[in-house]
Amino acid sequence: MRQIKVFKSLVRDSLDTITRGSKKYHLWMAALTFMMLVGMYCYSIQLKEGLSVTGMTDRVSWGLYISNFTFLVGVAAAAVMLVMPTYVLKDIDFKQAVLIGEGVAVAALVMCLAFVIADMGGPSVLWHMIPGIGVFNFPNSMLTWDVLVLNGYLFLNITIPFYILFRHYQGKESKKSVYIPGAFLSVFWAVAIHLVTAFLYQGLQARPFWNNALLGPRFLASAFAAGPALIILVLAVIRTYTSFKIENKTIKKIAMVVTVAAQINLIMLISELFKEFYAPTHHSESAYYLFFGLHGKDALLPWIWTAIPLNVLATVMLTFHKLRNNFKVLYFACFILFIAIWIEKGFGLIVPGFIPGPYGKIAEYMPTGIEIGVTLGIWALGAFVFTILAKTAIGIEIGKLRYKK
């Protein structure tokens, strides 16, 4: 009974905090709300007209939505790079960052689920997929595995921080015996969500571009680079605008994680490129299309040739200690790395899988305005969710929010 009372008070206090703030904060939230509304309007058009309002066709049947979904699973998985050192290796430096990291994971997962729903042809019959009520094709379909691991990870990433914050809210220390098992589990779970998402593509013999043993490991490497890079940027913003203390040491440590992951990612990229272009086979056509264009069709060239230089530049910058330890350079490097991997693991991965088609037909894909509107709306939703979570968490952590008996 008491717990419920505390919870009620927490919700009230949290509502109080998130509706109050500086002018900049209100502007930020208003902008996000506006983008979400635009996204909802675009989605309503899509619901009415069908997916024909997107750029997708029978030839390229997955596009911007699934690209973003794939990328964001990686961002969500990256929270583990903060959870592991903090809870499992008992590295105290990450303690402040980890709640933020888990907040990023929750926001990323919310976006993932939103993107999947946006991509569905029949959202009104989605209950067919709920185990117990519908028919769940487990374990045959990797998509059902993905549904399980994503929701499980979402659950873990909500409950662990919630428990810790709930205790702190009451002025108590959180009990290690309660959250450590969950933290351990979430470490393995994070690897699982990204590996399972890679298997979704990797398991299709129809698409040689995806049917490649390196896809899963490369997903992990790129995720552990892009996710923490985003977290560094978020921490930088939080450091500037709130009184939440994040030490330089913490950011430097996360930067180290980003660096190693980016280096491994680059090695794997080289390995992939070597395999595709040293002795090109019929199966290398998708890679040719992506990097050089095929038969004069070259819609993806500007994208990938933005991504690769940015990726290399960021990795090089991060590799040198002097550059990495300069925070201005670090933030810039993290930003361009994030963009590079977003292109590479989104657009650059999903679209060429369909081009050329099973019989060599090259039909290009270009997202429509409505598709982009929905996508921006979902990103705004993610930012909105994250802001709310982070504001409450920071309030509790700096002691501003406390339960009053």
Added chain:
Amino acid sequence: MSSNNKKWFSLNIGRKNQETSSSCSCGKQSGGCGGHNHEETDKIEERKNGFEQVFDVKMDRRSAFKQLAASLAIGAGAVSTSCSMFSGDESKEKAQIDWEEQFKGNYKLMTDEEKQATVDRLVRSYQLRTGKTINMSAKNAEENVLFGYAFNISKCQGYMDCVSACVEENNQDRNSQMQYIRIHEMKDGNGFNFSEADDNYYHEVPAEGHFYMGTQCFHCDNPPCVNVCPVQATWREDDGLVVVDYDWCVGCRYCMAACPYDGRRFNWSKPEVPEEEINKNQHYLGNRLRKKGVMEKCTFCVQRSRAGKNPACVEACPTGARIFGNLLDPNSTIRWVLENKKVFRLKEDLGTEPKFWYFMD
């Protein structure tokens, strides 16, 4: 088959009993057969009414969940329909059918009665909406039948009569010009070079120096599309046909990504067929009218093949390049082709075991 042991859930939203009473000897679930009276069923309905009718139904946990979800989802809609002073019995019946259709199960897992019931509902619904009667079948696979197809590359001249026959037979969306069959025009001397072939030609055929090859769903014996479907909305029937339950499909298009043969099509917008062009001889798994946001594909014209006829493409082909039949019948033409011609299949290295062979004279 009285209302007491119906296996699907039905909500009586205030219309008269005769509409809810269940099937009669003619097999129709709702109204229209006219050959009997409703006295007996009415009595049962009288005893079980209102609250009891909705809640006093035997159900396992599964259907209980389903009902709960159902009530939450469209309870409001149902209330507004049933409370409306102006809506007549017909619109209430329509609402009832829509309700039952929205929350019915997967066709693959239905019993024969349930299959018949959903088909009857769809027929009745079409009648209520358009005033016209269609004929829809729920015929299951027959024993000792395994359908197979052979394509004679030497004979095909690229006339595409098969394509138009297919579109007409299977009620495909006319706006997006959806076609199950693709005819690839290839250059002589280049072999089977699909990447240089043209599957979208608009000129007189046969074009000089070219040969033609058709592809469609190959009804693989080990279909990758079936494995990946998260809700088992597509499956392989006992006679080898790979089919889709259009009402169960959630439209994720994973099967489309998994198909190595470009055999699947998606309804990107609401499919439209002019009323006078609708083929009214339908099968639940075949050419019945689809809705937007679901997958569809070639079914070897299940509405024809299970009735002992050839698919529309085979019948329409002016050159006799297409051969269809029962692989388990040793006297069938298809068996003769497989035994006497040098046949091959596409992308055999993928292990999909297509039931679609190519050969040359």
